[in-house]
Structures are given as C-alpha cells and as structure tokens.
C-alpha cells in the first residue's frame with residue numbers, strides 16, 4: 001500500500017501550483033490551454049482563450065521529448081541510476097516482453113513508475129534511486145478507479161457482461177506480473193529497501209496509472225506524455241484536439257480544424273473511437289454519458305470436446321478464439337473473426353491434418369489441407385478457400401448458426417444474472433459504490449441491446465441462407481446420401 005499511503009500521508013501528492021512549476025521547469029509550452037478541473041472527470045485541459053473554428057492547425061501545447069515516459073526514456077534513466085539499472089537488469093525478459101512474449105514497454109515502465117514513487121517514501125531506511133523529472137510527475141497522478149479496484153460485490157454486477165472474464169483474467173495476469181517482479185528483483189538493493197512497504201495494490205495502482213494514460217505514438221510506441229495526459233476523452237466529432245510528434249520529436253497537442261471552444265471550456269481528445277463499451281470501462285473506468293451502443297463485443301468460442309479434430313485445430317489456430325460483434329452505426333451489425341471457420345468444417349468436408357517428416361528428417365510436422373489444397377496461411381486462408389467453394393452458403397449458414405447460438409448463450413447469462421445482481425444491491429451492508437453501480441448497469445444494458453440486435457440479425461441471415469439454392473440442394477443431397485459437392489462442380 002505504498003502508493004495509497006503516500007497519497008494519505010501527503011508525500012506522494014503535488015499541488016496544482018507545484019505541478020505548474022514542474023511543467024515550466026521541464027519546458028512544457030502551454031500555448032492556448034492550461035490544466036483545470038472538470039467535475040466528474042477530474043483533471044482536464046481547458047482553453048485559456050476563445051478558440052474559434054478555422055482551417056489552420058493550431059498547436060495548443062508542446063511537450064519536450066525528454067519527458068515522454070517511454071521504453072527509451074526508462075533505459076536512458078537506467079544509465080544514470082545504478083539502483084534502477086540493477087532492477088531493470090534483474091527483470092530480464094519481463095522488462096522487454098509481456099507474459100506471452102510480445103514486445104512491450106509495460107514491465108519496464110510500470111517498475112520505473114513504482115520505483116520513482118517509492119523514492120519519495122520517508123519510511124525507507126536509506127535513500128534509493130536517482131531523482132528524475134518523473135519523481136515529481138508521479139506525485140501528480142491520482143488513484144484511478146478502474147474496475148481492477150472494484151469490490152467483490154461490485155464485480156458481481158458485471159457477471160454476464162464481457163467485462164467479467166476480461167477483469168478476471170487481467171487480475172490473474174497482474175498477480176503473475178507482481179509475483180514475477182518480487183521474485184526477479186528480490187536481490188536488488190531497491191527491493192530489499194521497499195519490500196516491507198510494497199504490496200499487490202501498488203502494482204494495481206501503477207498498472208491503472210499507465211493503462212489509463214498510455215498513448216501510442218509513432219516511432220515511440222506506447223508511452224505516457226505528461227500534460228497531454230490531462231486531456232479527457234470525447235468520442236469522434238465531439239473531440240477537439242489530437243496529438244502528434246513534431247519535427248523535433250516533441251509531442252504536440254493540435255487543435256482540430258473547424259472546432260470551436262470557448263475560453264474556460266474543456267479541450268478533449270478521443271481515446272479511440274473503435275473502442276467498445278467493455279474496453280472503455282476496462283481501460284479508463286468510465287462510459288460516456290452519451291454512449292448509446294456497446295459498439296463492439298468480443299465473444300469467445302470453443303471447439304467442442306466432441307470434435308475429433310479438436311486438438312489439431314487448436315494447434316493450427318493462429319487467431320483469437322472468438323469473434324467480434326460490431327455495431328456499424330448505420331443500423332447494421334457486422335461480425336469479424338476467423339476462428340469460427342475452424343468450427344464449421346471437419347473431415348467429412350475435406351479438412352485434413354497430415355503428419356510429415358521435416359525437411360531435414362529430424363522430426364515431424366503437421367500439414368493442413370482443405371480438399372487436398374495445403375493451407376499455409378492459417379485460419380485466414382481457410383476462410384478464403386471456403387469462400388471460393390461451391391458450398392460457401394452452406395459453410396456460412398453453419399457459421400451464422402454457431403454465432404447466433406453463442407449470442408443466445410450470452411444473452412441467457414446476462415439475463416439470468418440480473419436477479420443475482422439485484423440481490424447484491426438489495427443485500428444488507430453491501431459495499432457497492434455509486435460510480436461502479438451506474439457504470440456496470442449501463443454496460444449490462446448496452447451489451448444486452450447489442451446482443452439482442454445481433455441475435456435478430458443472425459436470424460434473418462439464417463433464413464435467407466437456408467432459402468438459397470445451394471443450401472437447398474445440399475440439404476436434399478444430404479438426405480439422399482449423395483456427395484453434395486459433386487453436383488456443383
């Protein structure tokens with residue numbers, strides 16, 4: 001609880017005046033905006049003058065590259081800070097990759113933020129680390145209320161939404177990361193000095209600080225840009241600014257052409273218009289008041305145990321095990337995901353997994369075929385082959401039927417958990433706070449509506465496909481026992 005303790009005792013806080021001094025010390029150039037507070041949103045960027053709509057692109061703020069918190073910056077700091085260098089080296093792969101082995105600055109940046117925060121702790125027996133611009137910057141970050149901090153009763157409100165499994169696996173991976181940090185850094189001087197003060201909550205805090213602020217910058221990757229990270233979110237056309245790198249590699253906040261903002265009003269950016277309700281609540285802890293759709297829902301799919309090719313298909317799968325439902329915004333529901341095609345075809349359709357010797361003869365490898373054509377491009381190539389087949393309508397019908405049934409199951413879970421949700425709320429002495437309650441209820445409603453629309457849409461598609469000549473012919477041949485594709489060739 002080092003971070004919470006620092007906030008409570010005041011040694012990990014920064015007044016707004018001290019933050020303004022910090023920003024000017026590190027040459028942040030606030031041209032037409034300044035830090036402010038917007039009720040319900042916390043810190044914000046507000047216009048210092050009327051910003052009238054024009055076609056000219058106006059720089060609202062410039063942040064020098066030296067204070068962009070990136071993988072590169074963390075490694076530069078390690079050169080001058082022996083304690084941090086020791087910690088970073090101890091992390092090995094975890095300082096470069098995530099738990100799945102994908103390259104990410106996450107482990108290095110989170111550990112850096114934690115170490116910078118701990119340096120201000122007056123309870124450590126000895127000083128540790130080297131002061132940097134980020135030692136005071138981390139003091140300015142407030143405790144973010146992401147769902148990883150929700151109480152068990154609050155998390156219970158999410159049962160049936162797609163956020164429930166997402167939070168549960170995030171908490172598991174955060175636990176694994178924290179254990180890894182404690183194990184790998186155990187022999188470093190920093191860890192020995194802070195270990196009695198640190199706990200899992202600190203890792204949750206640095207994760208939330210980073211996750212709710214990280215931006216993806218060209219050529220820098222995921223990073224945190226102090227001061228630009230004060231910009232709150234508005235979706236799509238409502239946002240009035242965007243961020244970029246300028247010719248000096250500094251970060252700039254640009255006013256969007258044609259927008260109009262009055263002095264004292266907030267300037268906002270979009271955190272990603274493609275993000276669905278689940279992802280917004282997961283990463284930023286809120287849903288926009290004006291949001292009318294869940295926009296995007298990811299539903300998992302499983303290859304049934306009864307599928308004789310299950311294990312081979314699992315080994316072959318090179319894509320996320322599920323599909324996305326997408327509200328296209330024009331009344332249509334689209335879906336995406338290649339995994340479904342593995343559930344739609346089997347041996348009798350022409351799918352084959354053949355074992356062959358490796359070229360050097362030292363081992364065996366699996367080759368995958370569909371109707372004697374080798375598939376080297378994973379599930380995407382299988383999809384493309386099915387698309388060219390005479391039986392495409394049949395495969396599509398199978399896919400739509402599986403997707404619709406998965407949507408139905410999700411609707412059932414959401415519907416049947418509603419009672420338990422209400423019981424949680426009416427139970428005596430529950431610790432459900434207002435904000436998580438409102439956000440969870442809104443997510444439930446948005447996901448329910450999108451699932452319902454998708455169910456109806458799939459029903460229409462199923463009826464249309466079932467009436468197609470190809471499907472009718474296929475069904476007739478199936479009942480008469482003939483090989484369906486023979487007749488189409």
Ligand SMILES: C[S@@+](CC[C@H](N)C(=O)[O-])C[C@H]1O[C@@H](n2cnc3c(N)ncnc32)[C@H](O)[C@@H]1O
Pocket residue numbers: 040041042043044142144145212213229230231232233234283284285286288
């Ligand atoms: C990058 S920070 C923005 C600055 C932040 N308000 C602060 O005080 O430091 C992102 C966080 O701001 C809050 N936020 C941003 N946009 C918001 C919005 N439209 N409505 C409510 N909260 C918002 C959320 O807590 C989010 O996790």
